[in-house]
Amino acid sequence: MSGHRISTPAKRVLVASGLAIVAAIAIGYLVKGYQSAAPPAALEKLSIALPTLPHAALVHIAAANGYFAQQGLELTVVPVTHGKAAIEMLLQGKADLATAAEVPFALQVMAGQPLAVAASVLSSPNDNVIVARRDRGISTPRDLSGKRIGITSGTSGEYFLWAFFIRHKLPPESAVLVDLPPGQIAQELLKGGVDAVSTWQPVALAAQSALGTNAVSFTESNAYTELHVVIGRSEFLKAHPGAIKKLLRALLKAEEFNRSEPEQALNLVAGRLKIDVQMMRPFWRDFEFTVDLRQSHLITLEEEAHWAMARGHVAKGPVPNFLPHLHLDALLAVRPERVTVAR
Amino acid sequence: MLAAVGVIASAVWSTYAEVEDARRQRRDASDLARRLTSLKLVTFEYALIRQERALAQYREISNRIDGMFAASRFQGPAQQEIVARLRSGRTLANQIFDELAAAFQGETPNRADLEPSRNFEAQLLSRLSILQQDNLSDVFRLTDLTTEQSNAAQQRLLVVILSGLALIALITLGVSWLIHRDVLVPVARLQQAAQQVAAGNWTTEFGAGGSDEIGQLTRDLGRMTQALRDALARVERSNQELAALNRELEAFSYSVSHDLRAPLRSMDGFSLALLEDYGVRLDDEGKDFLRRIRAASQRMGHLIDDMLSLSQVTRSELRPEPVDLGEMARGIAEALGQRNEGRKVHWQIDDRLTVRADQALIHIAMQNLLDNAWKFTSRTPEATIRVGMREQDGRQAYFVADNGAGFDMAYADKLFDAFQRLHHAGDFPGTGIGLAIVQRVLQRHDGAVWAEAAQGKGATFFFTIGQPEHEHRRPGHPAG
Ligand SMILES: Nc1ncnc2c1ncn2[C@@H]1O[C@H](COP(=O)(O)OP(=O)(O)O)[C@@H](O)[C@H]1O
């Protein structure tokens, strides 16, 4: 009897609760859309030939902060002095991967090595420096013409010198190049075995401070932007997509760490490489640590191919196609927007 | 509720503003991307064909891009980082383009300088390519970011709207619950209690009720029911007293009637014996006295019979069943004719006079009415008695009519009281109880009885049986 009177509001209550439930489900669904799944934790092993240089800072940070382990990757680091040496380790089969500047990579590719870049981890327009002795009559770029200049053959230091000469409309052949290992560059300049050196940081800074007031330095941001890349054998990269993705995720995490905690990252890298923080600070500012693969990398590599042929590093011939030597798949899978190579 | 709607509306509005802003940023980013693509195009046209037109176009597009950078407001740290990189990239690219333009427009170098300047130009073009390519990648990334931002804002808008709906639903739920608890439930309880009371359950409690109007109403109804309950209890009590009194009275009159009967019979019997056995020794006057004694005692016997009949009518239980009044009347008429063979009466009795009544009681009533009609037409030469029914005020009124002595209508309502007679016992003998019995019978049938008559022109007695609108009602006890 009274049920009849209550039925209308009861219906309203029903409709309202129905609405509330629908809304709750919808909101829950939306919220769920924001959550991402955790990565699977199957342990994989990789070894990497790693230069004890700040250029490979992202790898050092990721290793120090345990990012590789977090991704389920057991990374064995084989330390080397510089990138060219790292690639040699890779080619000797002593490491699965290597990091190096893109110059030695381009040379190896032109020599026919089946290598590929998994990602670039750094770009810097001011890394390379020409340090010269004033007492050899050098005060302007033009004065470098005809001088003995120390370089490490087949490295970014040599390529920078070439680009620097072109930038200043000097014939590159006019310099006499002296091949020196990175560890002897500062010493040789101080000794006077060479009039100038072209090298990367922190070797350049060591040379500068060795010469003191006798030093004159040249940089040129509009001639060459150096890269630091993670390299592996093409076959290896294709055969281990899981491990490479884990590696890239860890590097991206290190990049994020460097972006949000720059000072901490600097101290961490300086401590690990046993370089004075204050010494590192000036060139560290110019380091742009970004994990990516860009269309412009192809232009840089092609430029270097021209240089390599002109310098006689490789026989003259057509500029090779570097595109197959960029391993895009892994980074596309992990962070597609970081691949700007035209596809 | 209104406040909630206001809050939701403002939340929706501000989120909508975010969506609009994100859309504007996305538009700006894709505009930039388009312009930068055009810029790259004219750069290569210029490098290839070295036309002044391409140079002019480069400068125009470049200026426009700078204007867009000045006007655009991109939000978010990632976006601002890209914008900062784009700005410096643009400055650098412009610088190198200027160098390239200067190199193209400069004098043709001599033989010795040809190689370096060609290299120089090639380097500039490469650098420019790299910069423009990176700028384009950056601006595409910016487009992606602003698209994501715009999508996120749209999704937020959806969430805000859905949350708003959920909030409204919850409030509605709450309000419904409150109404249910504070209004509907008490009203339903009140209604139930009222229905209980209406169904005769006077002991129903209404409860204390809340402090609001419904609570007040509940208490008032409770008080009203209490008052009714008290009054009813009083009525009940007096009814019971009355019933007890009635029973006493009836027992009394019954025993009195019985007790009176025996002496009356002896009076009559001995008077008869005296007349028969000692009649010869009595003179005429003595015989007359004895006859009078006999008549009086017989009359008293009738009186006692009638009184007993009246009390019986009052006491006996009612068992309604279909009764054909016409058939009943014919039976009574036949009996009357057999008892008084000398009389000639013209009977008109209708068919189909079926009523729902107690057979025994209605027979007593009909007997009395027909007795009267028979009696008061005894001096009428062409005596006619009619029994029938007529519709009156939408009800069925049954009647017994005669063309006998009739009476003066001025006394019409007195007739139905016991012992009230309008005629002399000498003219028409009787006790004056018959119509009282008739009235009592019809009252017990929820009916009524009334008369229409005129002196010397006969009388008609109407009666109804049952009251349609109160058919289910029954007196609670004999006195009722
Ligand atoms: N059919 C009738 N015609 C004329 N008068 C009547 C008729 N029926 C009743 N009355 C009047 O009503 C009185 C009461 O009637 P009733 O109670 O039957 O008593 P009774 O028949 O014993 O006289 C009658 O005495 C008579 O005066």
Ligand SMILES: [Mg+2]
């Ligand atoms: Mg009578």
